[in-house]
Amino acid sequence: MGTKLHASRDGYVLILQISDPETRNALNGDAFYSELEEAIRSANADLSIRAVIVTGDGKAFSSGGNVRDMRDRKGMFGGTPEQIAEQYRTGIQRIPRAFWELDVPCIAAVNGPAIGAGCDLACMCDLRIASERAVFAESFVRVGIVAGDGGSWLLPRIIGYSRAAEMAFTGDPVDAETALSLGLVSRVVPPDELMPAAMALAERIAANPPHVLRWTKRLLKQSHHDRLDAVLSQAATYQAMAHGTQDHVEAVAALLEKRRPDFKGK
Numbered sequence: 436m437g438t439k440l441h442a443s444r445d446g447y448v449l450i451l452q453i454s455d456p457e458t459r460n461a462l463n464g465d466a467f468y469s470e471l472e473e474a475i476r477s478a479n480a481d482l483s484i485r486a487v488i489v490t491g492d493g494k495a496f497s498s499g500g501n502v503r504d505m506r507d508r509k510g511m512f513g514g515t516p517e518q519i520a521e522q523y524r525t526g527i528q529r530i531p532r533a534f535w536e537l538d539v540p541c542i543a544a545v546n547g548p549a550i551g552a553g554c555d556l557a558c559m560c561d562l563r564i565a566s567e568r569a570v571f572a573e574s575f576v577r578v579g580i581v582a583g584d585g586g587s588w589l590l591p592r593i594i595g596y597s598r599a600a601e602m603a604f605t606g607d608p609v610d611a612e613t614a615l616s617l618g619l620v621s622r623v624v625p626p627d628e629l630m631p632a633a634m635a636l637a638e639r640i641a642a643n644p645p646h647v648l649r650w651t652k653r654l655l656k657q658s659h660h661d662r663l664d665a666v667l668s669q670a671a672t673y674q675a676m677a678h679g680t681q682d683h684v685e686a687v688a689a690l691l692e693k694r695r696p697d698f699k700g701k
Contacts, residue, residue: 440470441492447485447641448634449478449539454492461501462552462584463510468529475533482700485641485648487537488633489560490544491553496569499551500527505578523583527552531585534559535656538649540640544633545569545620550608555582558589561652563620564636565611566629571619573599577606592659594618644682645700 439460441452451474453460478484491497505512511522530552534541543549543560548570557563557571573590575582582603591599594617602609611623624632640648650673657666677683681701689696 439464439467440474442474444484445634446638447483448637449474449484449487451487451489452492453490453497456493458501459495459498459548460491460493460553461498462527462530462556463501463504465526468526468533472529472533475537478537478539482645484539485643485645486637487539487541488544488630488637489541489556490630490633491546493547494568495547495553496543496545496549497553497556498548499553499555499574500578502578505580527584530556531559531589538652540637540648540652542633542637542640544629545571545611546626546629548572548608550574551578551582552584552586555584555586555589558586558593558619561655562636563614564622564624564629564633565614565620566626567611567623568626569611569614569620569623570608571602571614572606572608573602574606574608576604642698644677644680644686644698646680646682647677650677 439453439455441454443450443452451471453462455461478487500512501510504510511526512519514522541560541562543557543563545557545563545565547566547568549557550570550572551574554571554573573582573586575586581587587603590602593599598617601607609617609619611620614620615623622632654666654670654673657669682698685696685698
């Protein structure tokens with residue numbers, strides 16, 4: 436089987452497309468996890484990448500886990516309880532850990548159903564834009580399991596505890612407009628406008644200095660778990676670093692000269 440993760444570049448934007456039509460873009464397999472980890476490491480190491488878009492190929496964003504493998508107790512779903520726990524830790528949990536390490540701003544372009552781990556994958560991104568055909572479901576209870584990939588940590592931070600609890604306890608799907616009202620996505624667009632809308636947003640992000648984008652994202656993530664005084668201390672450090680960059684000098688000059696800045700990542 437070929438790669439399930441297709442990476443491409445459009446200017447400063449890295450596009451990661453999950454492509455496994457047979458499973459509706461299920462998230463499984465050591466090769467897939469490794470490809471994703473490598474893509475994220477490469478993005479972090481390359482200042483010319485200033486935004487990332489994650490999307491699915493075909494009609495689905497991601498179906499989450501492979502239900503047939505669950506039925507057949509294959510792959511990560513097979514073995515003793517101890518073995519299954521370890522397979523989660525060394526398998527699908529590599530995805531949220533990788534996204535947590537991604538310093539580049541990341542947009543989920545949700546083209547279709549985002550089910551179970553697929554919903555959680557969208558939540559691992561910083562921003563979410565949905566096609567009118569998108570459906571979201573934190574549906575683990577429907578197959579008799581819990582969210583093993585961080586959904587119980589991710590979803591409440593995006594839509595609040597009560598709404599996340601309703602999605603998780605019922606497993607009920609929500610359509611794109613409902614997701615918009617919940618704050619799960621920031622925009623809903625017709626299917627043929629999804630990638631142009633995601634690219635337009637990515638380009639607006641990528642128009643800014645790459646170092647500052649990454650430091651800003653780190654501060655936002657730090658706010659999840661740290662006290663205000665710790666975030667303020669780190670912000671002061673990043674601010675001192677930012678004032679020393681050529682991009683800061685260029686940004687101020689461009690503002691005063693009423694022209695577009697040209698950032699070099701220096």
